[in-house]
Amino acid sequence: MRIAMLLAWIAVPVAFAFYHFGPGQEAAENAQAGANLRLASFQSTQEDWAAVDAHCSEALALLKSEDPTVEQRIRLERAKARLLSKQLPAAYNDLTALLEELESDDKADAQVLEQTRAAMASAEYYLTWLLRLEGAPRDMWELEIEAARQKYRLLAEQATEAGDQEAADQYTEDLEAAIRLARMDLSELEALDLPCQCKGCCGGNCNCKGKKPGKGKGKGKGNGKKKPQDARGASSGPPADGIGS
16 A cells, blocks of 8 residues: 555646637637636646646636636646646645635535646645655644544545546555555655656656655665555554445
8 A cells, every 4th residue: 555645647648638619619608718728738737737837827818708617627737737847836726716716615526626626635745745754743743644544534425425536546555645644653764765746757846756655765675664645554553435445
């Protein structure tokens, strides 16, 4: 079981399949906004997240649409791009505002809401990791990881109810990772590589130097140290909420 959280959905290049900026489409009244989104879509396949961020911002400034979901989707993709380009504070603030907006709207798009919750949980998880490494008091970082845990629990339950077992398994794994992070000793945490939001071996876009998140920093295969696979330990019982094992 991985120590570090790996959100598969956030590592997959953004397809922007929900944007169909063709003639006569209400969401495409501004042709330049559509052009920026097409560029963002292309840059996502190149994993140039800073460019995706820039093009989404330009599209938001130009877009004219009476449908709030269109703008919300662009804001979500921009926030995800900011997470991937190591702009955690900006992404965190964007996602906080977007999630509050979506949760207060009974007519909010369910898919956008789900993905925003997942992205927000990812930001909270990553922030917790950083706060702990920086020596922040428990009452500060615990608020973040508890918020992430609650979101993953809700997402896993909703995916199970919807019959989406793949998503349920992913959210359950993320939930378990959040529980382990909260229970892990600081010494154990310091022995791990900082989790990276990129996919696979980073493609040169982060500082993990090709190592997958969750692997220890020991050199070679003969250091004699076995890295912890689960921060809960053998006698700590089942994880909170009874989800996962």
